[in-house]
Amino acid sequence: MEKVLVAMQDPDMGMKMRNQRLLITVIPHAMTGHDIITWLIQKYHICEEEALHLGEMLVKYGYIYPLREPRCLVLRPDESPYRFQTPYFWTSTRWPASELDYAIYMAKKNIRKQGELMEYEKERYSLLHKRINHTWDFVVMQAREQLRASKQRRKADRIVLECQEQAYWLINRPTPTTTKIETSRRALGRNRVKSSVCLEGFVKYSEQYQSHDPIMQGCLPSNPWISDDIAYWTMNSEIVPVPTRLRVERWSFSFMELLSDAMGRREFMTYLEKEFSAENLHFWQACEEIRHGESSKIVEKVEDVYKNFLAPGAARWVNIDSKTMDKTLEGIKQPHRFVMDDAQMHIYFLMKKDSYPRYLKSDLYKNMLAKAVVPQETKKSVFPFMRRQRHSSPSPAQAGAPAAEEDGRAGTNSAAGSHF
């Protein structure tokens, strides 16, 4: 880049610099944006777009700076004046932009015109103030000195120097790694739980589920993978007339367990109907559908939900607090996938804290538990190596058609040692 600049500044072949007028003072050795572009096009035989781009890069990196709008680092191909940055300030000379210098610069600005600092500069200023508090006196002193010295220069020079400095700092301000600070700040703000408490949580969870874990404790009647007997799966399929005891027990572990089991949900629904609060569960289910369903149907689903559950005087009106209700109604005007989230959460926690514990204590649940079956462990067959016929379960893609019986032994008849 610097080669370009040197070429530009070449007195013979370079840019024609004129004295430009900036308001009342005359700035020597300035050029217009337009001139920059035409020169680039001529010298390098490039098209206008490229020249503009190249010119912009030069400005961005601080080799050329605008005089009229010093903050806006854009190359304008018109009569706005620009000037070359002194080599002292070139980025390549890698003069480390120390915080101290930045502080001095900002202090100068502050003194010169109170309140002229921009937002981010104010922030930075106060940050630096906190950080290098011990040398703050030095900073202020330096600032004052520099100001006094500059007052003795001609106005034109002064403006030039100011612009130079401003441009430099605009580009090279020491960035105090804002993103890192943000994440650290966020991390500090997070509520943490003691790990001993968390580990206790794990122990409790594992203990609770241990009897339900087939690998840990074996499953009754038998693990189908070992015995080839799919009784375990048929007993635990989606809807059975009588569920197993373990399954019913699991419903008492957490509300989520109850809701994720189809039978559990059905039972809970019957209970809620008795309590005349079934609309809560219906509402929750409708919201789940909105959240996970097809995007194209969101609008009509939201409409439905509003009509059935939220509109005043609706058939299945759900009891939500007014703040959430207002927020939801606002959101419905522009329906999106998560518009029902707040209301759904409210109802979910309502059910969890209120209806769910009562359900667990209710007769309905207790009867279910008593009725529930504890399957017998199948007797181990005399010939352990006899392989039963394995049937494939109905593939979900079939949507209802009965599964074809497939003989699982097909591949093994030729094998040695598999049958006794």
Add this chain to the structure above:
Amino acid sequence: MATKSCAWTGARTRGESSVPHRSGFFLLLCRFYLLPILKPVLYSLLFSCLLKEWISQFLNVCCLLMQDGKVIVWDAFTTNKEHAVTMPCTWVMACAYAPSGCAVACGGLDNKCSVYPLSLDKNENLAAKKKSVAMHTNYLSACSFTNSDMQILTSSGDGTCALWDVESGQLLQSFHGHAADVLCLDLAPSETGNTFVSGGCDKKANVWDMRSGQCIQSFETHESDINSVRYYPSGDAFASGSDDATCRLYDLRADREVAIYSKESIIFGVSSVDFSLSGRLLFGGYNDYTINVWDVLKGTRVSILFGHENRVSTLRVSPDGTAFCTGSWDHTLRV
């Protein structure tokens, strides 16, 4: 089966009688038992098996894909192939089963994730019905359906994860924050269902909020690429397996790593991890052809399973917890 009996010896020492005493006996004979079943598999798998997933309700079906560009859905119980789809791209790296069981999503070096509807009509050309859903600028390393058939979460070698709408193929949310390729992801089994964790080559595991796209938490204690992440069943913690030969457990509420599962004798990286149903056991598939089973709470190794003749590339526990399946570069899948 060879691997299964080893898994049960652990249970036996605890005094449970469910393991037949024939287990030791079984070991020898089972190797023969196993091979005949999988031999047909051996021939049809031209390349190594890379990834698989169980389907939830239909407990005995699992879907797998291979590096020769085919995605096959097996009935794991009867070892029959149910569906096979040929992908136009020969290198498939990620696959996922839709919760309803009616579709499969897969992707790989073609930078895309495509969704194929499954049908039992053997004459139908499934490849023709595919729908291209995700577009990344680098390979697709993992994909997963969220709670429904309608949304897919993908992670890619371009360092980002993204959430897509299947119907329209639109990008719903993208997650930036990894400094290198993202290799794996897992959805949280929480009540609100809004977060997921991803692990990448930058040794970091990040937890993201799906709605806002922000990275909520980040963990960086591994010493090498994280190959696999899995949530603990309660959703309060997750485990990760990495090329530095360790598995680590991170707790989300305490915001730190709480356990390291490693042994000096293990020097090969972990390719895949999964928890048993109760979360007490952590299974890890290693590149030294073995599977190590760790006790999550004690931090000790419970048992080691042999049986594969090449690296174990992937491992998954069935949703009902009755068994787990491993796939490997030796062209077999074992349950």
